[in-house]
Amino acid sequence: MALVIIDMQDGFDPEATEAESGVLALIKKAKARHEAIFLVTFAFNGRTLRSILAALKSYPLLFHVQKWEIDGGKNLSRSISRAWGRGFIEKFSKMRFCGVLTSQCVTHTLLSLCSRAESIERHDESTAIHKGTVMELVSSACKDDFDSEKFSLYLAKSYRSYFPRLKVA
DSSP: OEEEEEOOBGGGTTHHHHHHHHHHHHHHHHHHTTOEEEEEEETTSOOBOHHHHHHHTTOTTEEEEEESSSOOHHHHHHHHHHHHHTTSOOOOSEEEEEEEOIIIIIHHHHHHHHHHHHTSOTTOOSOSOOTTOEEEEEEEEEEOSSOHHHHHHHHHHHHTTTOTTEEEO
């Protein structure tokens, strides 16, 4: 399994601060299970929240991903492939996504990775994601300027036929 944290930066307040406790709880669980954690940040949008950085300090399975547009899927996919190629991670059965803003960066990155995973067979040895990887949006650790939980349910319902492994928790 892996955790993907998206845009928990000063430039996305107050939403980042509102999602903070949910994201910190996911980090604690991921570290206890020795899961890979991918910290995706939007270039030039402030620092990652101090509490998030403190929780991730010295964690050996932390991978930093920087993006320059709303969709971080391409850069995240490259980072996953590099970590896989270097032997740092194993194939993922599940990836959990959290952060801000749910309707923009989180959704675009999640759907982009879903699309990439759907085109990769399990036996493909080029990356850790594949057609069978469950992609889960953790709505309790996501925030937007409107109701993230309702949006998450809408997202799952709208895209379920395209990405049957897309889940909402």
